[in-house]
Amino acid sequence: MVGTTTRRANTRVSSAERKEWLLFALLVGPNLFLFSVFTYWPLLYNGYLSMVRWDFLGPKVWVGLDNFTHLFTQGDFSFVLWNTFVFTVSAVGLICGLGLAVALLLNRSLLWRDGVRAVVFSPVMLSGAAMGIVWLFILDPRYGLLDILLNYVGLESPNWFLDTRWAMAGVIVVHVWKNLGYAVVIILAGLQAIPRELYEAALVDGAGAWGRFRAVTLPGLSPIFFFLFITTMLASFQSFDIIHVMTEGGPVNATTTLIYNLYDEAFKATRAGRAAVSAVVLFLGMFAITLVQMRFSERRVHYA
Amino acid sequence: MSRNDYRTISRRGLLKAMSAGAGMAALAACAPAPTTTSGNESVAGPASEPVTLLLWSSYTGRNGEAEQALVDKFNEEMGDRDLQVDYQVQGNYEETAQKVTAALQAQDAPDVALLSDVWWFKFYLNQTLAPLNDLLESQNVDVTDYHDPLIEEGLRQGVYWWIPFARSTPLFYYNKELFDAAGLPDRGPETWDEFNQWAPDLVSADGDEPEVAAFVHPDSASYIAWLFQGVAWQFGGAYSNPDFTMRMTEDNTVDAGRFYHDTVHAYGWARPSKSIGEDFLNGFSASMMASTGSMGGLRQNAEFEFGTAFLPEQDYFGCCTGGAGLSILNTTDAEKLPLAMDYIAYVSNPENTVFWSKSTGYMPVRKSAATSAEMTSYYEEFPQFKTAVDQLELTRPQDSARVWVPNGDQIIGKGLERVTVLGEDAATVFADVNDTLIAEAAPVLETLAIVEG
Numbered sequence: 001m002v003g004t005t006t007r008r009a010n011t012r013v014s015s016a017e018r019k020e021w022l023l024f025a026l027l028v029g030p031n032l033f034l035f036s037v038f039t040y041w042p043l044l045y046n047g048y049l050s051m052v053r054w055d056f057l058g059p060k061v062w063v064g065l066d067n068f069t070h071l072f073t074q075g076d077f078s079f080v081l082w083n084t085f086v087f088t089v090s091a092v093g094l095i096c097g098l099g100l101a102v103a104l105l106l107n108r109s110l111l112w113r114d115g116v117r118a119v120v121f122s123p124v125m126l127s128g129a130a131m132g133i134v135w136l137f138i139l140d141p142r143y144g145l146l147d148i149l150l151n152y153v154g155l156e157s158p159n160w161f162l163d164t165r166w167a168m169a170g171v172i173v174v175h176v177w178k179n180l181g182y183a184v185v186i187i188l189a190g191l192q193a194i195p196r197e198l199y200e201a202a203l204v205d206g207a208g209a210w211g212r213f214r215a216v217t218l219p220g221l222s223p224i225f226f227f228l229f230i231t232t233m234l235a236s237f238q239s240f241d242i243i244h245v246m247t248e249g250g251p252v253n254a255t256t257t258l259i260y261n262l263y264d265e266a267f268k269a270t271r272a273g274r275a276a277v278s279a280v281v282l283f284l285g286m287f288a289i290t291l292v293q294m295r296f297s298e299r300r301v302h303y304a
Numbered sequence: 305m306s307r308n309d310y311r312t313i314s315r316r317g318l319l320k321a322m323s324a325g326a327g328m329a330a331l332a333a334c335a336p337a338p339t340t341t342s343g344n345e346s347v348a349g350p351a352s353e354p355v356t357l358l359l360w361s362s363y364t365g366r367n368g369e370a371e372q373a374l375v376d377k378f379n380e381e382m383g384d385r386d387l388q389v390d391y392q393v394q395g396n397y398e399e400t401a402q403k404v405t406a407a408l409q410a411q412d413a414p415d416v417a418l419l420s421d422v423w424w425f426k427f428y429l430n431q432t433l434a435p436l437n438d439l440l441e442s443q444n445v446d447v448t449d450y451h452d453p454l455i456e457e458g459l460r461q462g463v464y465w466w467i468p469f470a471r472s473t474p475l476f477y478y479n480k481e482l483f484d485a486a487g488l489p490d491r492g493p494e495t496w497d498e499f500n501q502w503a504p505d506l507v508s509a510d511g512d513e514p515e516v517a518a519f520v521h522p523d524s525a526s527y528i529a530w531l532f533q534g535v536a537w538q539f540g541g542a543y544s545n546p547d548f549t550m551r552m553t554e555d556n557t558v559d560a561g562r563f564y565h566d567t568v569h570a571y572g573w574a575r576p577s578k579s580i581g582e583d584f585l586n587g588f589s590a591s592m593m594a595s596t597g598s599m600g601g602l603r604q605n606a607e608f609e610f611g612t613a614f615l616p617e618q619d620y621f622g623c624c625t626g627g628a629g630l631s632i633l634n635t636t637d638a639e640k641l642p643l644a645m646d647y648i649a650y651v652s653n654p655e656n657t658v659f660w661s662k663s664t665g666y667m668p669v670r671k672s673a674a675t676s677a678e679m680t681s682y683y684e685e686f687p688q689f690k691t692a693v694d695q696l697e698l699t700r701p702q703d704s705a706r707v708w709v710p711n712g713d714q715i716i717g718k719g720l721e722r723v724t725v726l727g728e729d730a731a732t733v734f735a736d737v738n739d740t741l742i743a744e745a746a747p748v749l750e751t752l753a754i755v756e757g
Contacts, residue, residue: 142515270710
């Protein structure tokens with residue numbers, strides 16, 4: 001009797017479980033299918049491509065790790081990695097730092113505040129390619145707007161895109177300008193979510209402006225910054241349009257980042273294998289950063 | 305921990321892994337889409353239905369308008385035969401070649417494609433082009449009427465694969481007003497030594513920055529390797545021999561590189577430029593070497609009178625051909641092949657060659673067009689173009705290192721940027737370039753041995 005009851009209970013549990021799993025499969029299945037076809041399969045296929053020599057037309061020739069060996073021992077790949085590091089760190093730092101400054105400014109009672117917010121956000125909605133072309137005119141060292149402004153204060157514009165020392169700075173400026181509004185909007189939302197009471201309590205405790213910023217604002221914004229770091233870093237890794245339009249990775253290779261190197265190898269040199277190596281390195285780099293950030297967020301990010 | 309706990313973790317874990325992996329993979333997995341395996345669909349219908357030829361090309365602006373006019377004219381004349389060309393611009397030469405490559409993978413390639421001098425060979429090597437000898441004969445195309453250096457570039461082992469259409473050569477352009485203001489004669493320099501004497505007079509300085517340079521060097525993306533090729537020849541050097549023996553490290557080639565270096569970093573009368581055409585048009589450069597294909601746009605936009613001249617000599621005269629031609633992809637249905645050849649023959653026939661050359665500045669690819677009454681009268685009206693046509697007879701095909709080694713143009717171009725922009729020594733740079741070219745040529749030689757025996 002006891003055994004029969006247990007069996008019935010097990011059957012009920014099992015049946016309920018089955019239904020739950022079926023529901024789970026129905027909900028997850030379509031997405032899993034799409035991810036498998038459009039994400040995981042290309043990822044695996046890319047891994048395979050990184051070990052062949054292929055010009056997209058002829059037969060694929062298995063070369064093992066030769067593509068990796070080539071990129072890491074010859075050519076300018078280390079320079080490409082360095083460029084990617086410089087671009088990403090500068091862009092993320094500037095977007096988050098300037099974003100915070102502008103957001104703090106726009107969080108105050110200002111005349112035309114909503115209009116200014118809209119203006120600050122508007123570059124986010126513009127095409128990177130069109131923006132790149134406009135900025136080429138602005139930064140032109142002979143007739144650009146910036147040159148005219150610099151001339152007023154007795155300075156000459158650098159030759160932004162023909163000087164390897166300035167070219168990277170030029171594309172970073174434009175990338176930051178395009179993405180600043182996004183950070184401002186996110187940080188503004190975070191600022192407004194911090195309870196007023198905390199500021200009032202800090203004020204009662206005698207905290208000054210810096211103290212309130214350090215003890216209330218920054219901790220309150222930590223989940224926002226965690227989110228921003230990840231999203232702006234991913235956007236920086238992927239930044240292609242501005243570089244393509246403004247410098248095509250040059251002069252020499254001064255603005256060739258991993259994603260641009262991938263394009264160069266794949267579509268200009270038609271070397272699928274070496275392009276795939278760039279993709280593998282990009283994937284591993286981003287995966288590692290994401291893991292670190294996730295671990296960091298578990299320990300240090302405060303959710304209000 | 306209950307089974308439910310495990311199950312919950314399992315689902316969350318799965319979803320977490322999916323979302324994390326998806327984010328990463330979407331960014332990093334930029335492999336091309338897997339090849340589709342569907343068969344090549346026949347576009348051509350029954351004889352009574354209109355046949356559409358798909359043409360992919362690269363021209364925009366004035367040149368694009370001229371090509372569109374040719375297509376429209378063809379479609380109008382072929383209306384009775386129910387033959388229409390669907391003309392689609394795919395971007396510049398590189399982008400067009402990239403898209404043809406992708407389309408071949410997807411088995412959805414155009415019938416006719418405009419392929420540049422550095423791209424057609426890749427498609428030939430991969431056996432994706434249709435041989436044209438029989439089609440040329442069946443459609444009564446007079447091959448002997450094409451300029452020999454141009455038609456022979458698309459010839460491999462007695463078979464034509466690539467028919468000249470928008471062919472060009474480098475040409476020396478100079479701003480007559482600036483030359484006159486500097487007290488120079490109204491002609492191009494005969495030698496680089498002569499230009500080296502003239503050039504300081506053409507430079508006008510504004511503070512530390514030269515406002516007007518005597519000459520400008522393009523970047524690799526704007527084909528500095530194409531323009532420098534003639535200079536290497538003028539110094540007695542070359543990029544390579546036809547058998548892929550690389551010659552970048554030969555003294556004469558290095559001397560040419562050092563000359564380019566010195567024009568910027570020692571003499572100071574030249575500078576690198578992101579757009580030599582814009583610099584020239586805006587008066588920021590008194591002269592430039594550029595394609596004859598730029599002449600139509602210059603004529604339309606220049607607010608000053610410009611002159612054209614043969615490229616300066618050094619120890620020798622040297623000038624290469626360039627530009628693009630038309631090929632038929634071998635995925636084209638058999639019944640459409642003659643029609644595709646009809647289009648190629650039509651746009652490169654003497655009458656349309658005259659129209660195309662006058663509109664764009666590209667070379668008249670047919671001998672009869674170059675000597676026609678209409679063209680002769682055009683030479684009188686626009687003598688700058690006559691210079692380009694006269695120079696055509698002195699041109700020679702390009703070095704294999706640039707046109708047949710994959711990415712050879714950019715490998716050499718990036719090296720030249722190191723010389724002109726960074727001021728590195730040509731000997732060091734060219735040694736690097738030479739090694740890269742040798743390595744990149746190896747697979748081509750292997751494939752060539754298979755294809756041509």
